[in-house]
Amino acid sequence: MDQRQIVTVILLISATVAADYVRPRPRKILHFPWNQRSPSQPQQVHVSLAGQNHLRISWITVDQSSPSFVEYGTSPGQYNLISRGESTSYTYLLYRSGKIHHTVIGPLDPSTTYFYRCGGEGLEFQLRTPPAQFPVTFAVAGDLGQTGWTKSTLDHIDQCKYDIHLLPGDLSYADYIQSRWDTFGELIQPLASARPWMVTEGNHEKESILFLKDGFESYNARWKMPFEESGSNSNLYYSFEVAGVHVVMLGSYADYDKYSDQYSWLKADLSTVDRKRTPWLLASFHVPWYNSNEAHQGEGDGMMASIEPLLYAASVDVVLAGHVHAYERSSRIYNGNSDPCGAVHLTIGDGGNREGLARKYKDPQPAWSVFREASFGHGELNIVNSTHALWSWHRNDDDEPFRSDQVWITSLASSGCLADEMHESRKILMAP
């Protein structure tokens, strides 16, 4: 070997040692072949929780006269139950949406498979209702979009055993091109027609146009969430309960100051939480408050200043956010300081999408930041019982779901954090 070859070999060896994990590149946007079917055939079927023991089935037909009923039952092909619902549609510049149907079914039994058909036409779908008791598992992935990475994230979620999909904002990345909402609906239908998808809005849902369009029109029409069922007057924030867990889905893009509707609704909602019935309390919204990535630095500060004291007073266990296209997990924290009664903050805005990963982190890593990694992937929150939950993050590495981070989380209800009812920090929830 001459000197140059030796240097090359040394460089190669050191590169192999240093680069233990080579980040994959963004993947292409998926193309969807035009799929001919009858105008009354249901498309883009998805399911969401709609109050206790009820689910909302949402779908779209090209035909504006298709009926909004759902037939269902517990055996395939045998629908002994029927529910009638409502429908809406919208126009957006030159685009005219199909008929968007929303039909609530129930009361349903927990942990039960139901077979259903929408509008008396097309394929039979099947769904599984969530359990009434622990254990319950949430799959979590935000910032999905519709790229090759989205597809692999969805495939991995499909392989895990989960009851509910939680999506902390940024769904389709339609970004004004409305037909992309339709292709996104088709892409996720295999999963979203089978398990409830609970979503909250991100910046990519806004799609406002000065003087022409208010924000969130398409999102609100297509992704109706149980805001009425939870006493909220906006689809941009609401809450739901499932198997011993109370979840508040908040709006990073709705007003959040002390005089806002969201603030008063949240305060009222949190004061109704009964930790004997729901020992776990989760919160989810789009823009993270604890973020050591260079991307979107400080964007959550305004909401945090207003809302964090409420979440702390109510002893929220875990906060799930998106927006930053990388994964990060905090220690229990409140007001910037480590606090055994604060929430664990998880940023999981890395479901897929065409914008790629956020690779630059602040250096040094803040003390509260326990784990951070820029990769696409999804999270699983398996709430085992009233005291223990197992959180894991699975990156997409080489198309295999690889469990890169895992931690046991103990509920605040079992950690003595609820004991002092009259603690100074709690008074904010009780004040009129």
Ligand SMILES: *[C@@H]1O[C@H](CO)[C@@H](O)[C@H](O)[C@H]1NC(C)=O
């Ligand atoms: C909850 O689950 C954890 C982990 O499996 C276990 O160690 C603990 O004993 C369980 N607690 C109760 C109250 O069942």
